[in-house]
Amino acid sequence: VFLISLKAGGSGLNLTAADYVIHLDPWWNPAVEDQASDRAHRIGQTRPVTIYRLVTENTIEQKILALHQQKRELADSLLEGGDMAARLSTEQLLQLLRAK
Numbered sequence: 476v477f478l479i480s481l482k483a484g485g486s487g488l489n490l491t492a493a494d495y496v497i498h499l500d501p502w503w504n505p506a507v508e509d510q511a512s513d514r515a516h517r518i519g520q521t522r523p524v525t526i527y528r529l530v531t532e533n534t535i536e537q538k539i540l541a542l543h544q545q546k547r548e549l550a551d552s553l554l555e556g557g558d559m560a561a562r563l564s565t566e567q568l569l570q571l572l573r574a575k
Contacts, residue, residue, distance in 0.1 A: 481511050490514040494522040499529055501536050505543040546571055 477493065481502050490496075493515040502508055508528075515524045530536045549563070549571060563571075 489517040491517050491519040496526045501539040
């Protein structure tokens with residue numbers, strides 16, 4: 476068992492000995508979580524990696540995960556040349572950029 480904070484474990488480490496990753500504290504930026512999870516998917520990993528995200532109901536964590544989904548959809552739309560960004564209001568775009 477290796478416990479490390481999301482920010483400390485999200486950069487500069489190769490954790491190929493791990494085959495389970497458990498996220499306990501969502502970060503406002505989903506890319507930070509993705510990067511931390513990817514530490515177990517490095518070259519040299521010989522086993523399937525399982526990633527768990529533990530979230531408590533009716534907490535700020537659920538709001539953060541909803542924000543993750545919005546950010547991912549916007550990024551996908553922009554990368555695919557879709558028009559989702561054009562349908563968002565200025566306030567919605569600002570909400571995606573704020574760390575609330």
